[in-house]
Amino acid sequence: MAIQVQYYLLLSAAVFCIGLYGILTRRNALMFLMSVELMLNAANINLVAFSFQHGNVTGQVFALFTMALAAAEVAIGIGIILVLNRNFDDIDVTKAATMRW
């Protein structure tokens, strides 16, 4: 008996909302990055779940590409956090309020 797709969606919603909670409440840029990754992976769970629902592998292949894009995003994100720390001496996202300093 296969697991119903609703439960995959529930898991995905939980992971997404944990990420959203992190974004809404934390101020540390690294925590932001981790929260964004959680939200991205929630979308991946949806892709794989609906791939299983429809009986083709399009969603699975697309999820692989999303993971590669997530890796690229983390590389740039950590670079931005490095610059943030260098220019503001802090990685609190609320302190970086100006485009020039």
Add this chain to the structure above:
Amino acid sequence: MTSRPRLADDVNFLHGFAAVALFALLAWVFMTAGIGAPQGYDQTVGNVSLTDNTNINVSQARVDFREVDGQTRAALIQDGSVEDRVRVVNGTGYQTATIDRGGEVYAVATVGTTQSIGYAMFDIDTPGLESERFLIAFEIVGIVLVAALVGAVMLARRENDSNTVTALADGGRRLVGQSDDGTATDDAETLTGDPATAQGGED
């Protein structure tokens, strides 16, 4: 002093409540949506009637390539006793298994899920699970990854007046006697006795 993980209590829980409310809403929508049963990656062949016209002889068995649910699959019928595994010997790359349909034993050959993902990724025309073609996406993601690598290196590099500064191997600690603006203070030399160490963060 312990270092166990603790719940951050210096946060705005009111904002966080929005995320909890969103989860409640999503959970209600999903559980009342009435989505049908998953189709899954069916490993059996439905309504197969094997013909003798297009079959290929494979070690005393017959194999028939035909369209099932819009996909080309190979069904291999093995007359006689049940075999757990039936091997297709002509190198078609099919996985096989036996199924029992109304007392008649069929050996069904399909392409595995992982195999199908690989075929879809590189646009290989091999019968498998249904999928879009992703070769262009594969190339684009490759370019994006290279761009991300270049961007990460560019952002991590520090350049002051055309002097490229490499990373310090100080474990991330602030150097003794170095002020916030990066200049060495007077007490640097007295504390370290080595100006190079005191100013190491900038040169």
